[in-house]
Amino acid sequence: MNFELTEEHLAVRDAARNFAQNVLKPGVIERDREQKFATDEIKQLGELGFMGMMVDPKYGGGGMDTVSYAIAIEEISKVDASVSVCLSVNNSLVCYGIEKFGTEEQKQKYLVPLAKGEKIGAFCLSEPEAGSDATSQRTTAVDMGDHYVLNGTKNWITNGSSASIYLVIAQTNPELGHKGINVLIVERGMEGFIVGAKEDKMGIRGSDTHTLIFNDVKVPKENRIGEDGFGFKFAMKTLAGGRIGIAAQALGIAAGAFELATAYSKERAAFGKPISHHQAIAFKLADMATEIEAARLLVYKSAVDKDLNRNYDQSSAMAKLYASKVAMEQTVEAVQIHGGYGYVKEYHVERLMRDAKITQIYEGTSEVQKIVISRGILG
């Protein structure tokens, strides 16, 4: 077994780390406070190739493996998880979904600008009454022959107002249950498509999370991805890769908090010596480092499963379940190590603690990951 990263992995890590530390960090506290989307910074990330990292270069992507992608998401999440979720959704849900299951025309029209970072994508599955229970879609896509008429509401949509290409999951044949669900590519500006209210969130406040409303939106038939009724399987297959991205995000949040806590513990003195010299703090750092490394190995394992075309439903669920737990627990520890300073915004760890919570909720709650994992064990 080879645990070595390649030259390419190390180059991606350095590029993402430099960008995060030099470009994202200076404005991250303000973006969090003001709920400001990092428009310019994400544009730059697109120009550097981070929006379509795994897409085939013939469609404008970077042609990289999933390990490179996970490394980039980790580095960016150490500093700004609001930016990394935008990247994660664009790369592993929207670009992947169109590249893997779309037609050549859909790839030319939609994937190319998404992969180049010229446009941003959103993935629209959750509804007011269909979160974990994703088969209970109330949004309808009525088949009118050469087009669908889309009606309904989607909730908590990442990139809700910054996106211009939306993958919308909707029910066409309710009597067929999940086999009656389709996925349609909806463009910003289609008549009857309204970007609704923005959520005022606990964390990832720089990410634009919106309600979307569809009132009789006419969507051409050629915008359906896959065969009639493929929409639910599309969502499940795509989310398996999305969960690697969110696991890498959780890993980055934990690792970022750990790095800050380690540095602080060496500088801050109490009872006549740096607090890192007190066993109470040193043992916390030891636990944090061990759990973060275990999370990293699960993330890489799942990324390698995907790159080797092995089934990664289970490993991505395990990576997300574990990494998000580590993120939540270790960011709390990082605040504790910082003491009173940890409770104020200037020291960054309180934001990382708030940001960590969402990784246990979106792209499948921890409980949903346990459903996926236990079904894999029990059949």
Ligand code: CAA
């Ligand atoms: N690949 C292919 N097919 C799959 C699959 C997979 N990974 N998982 C399930 N399926 C298929 C099943 O085989 C079944 O098909 P058949 O009947 O033909 O066999 C069908 O899908 C239905 O599957 P289940 O019976 O397992 O469905 P279920 O109702 O029991 O639900 C679930 C399973 C795992 C709970 C699923 O509903 C789920 O993942 N829910 C969570 C949804 C989610 O992650 N939402 C996140 C929103 S997106 C988001 O957060 C993005 C963002 O903006 C950050």
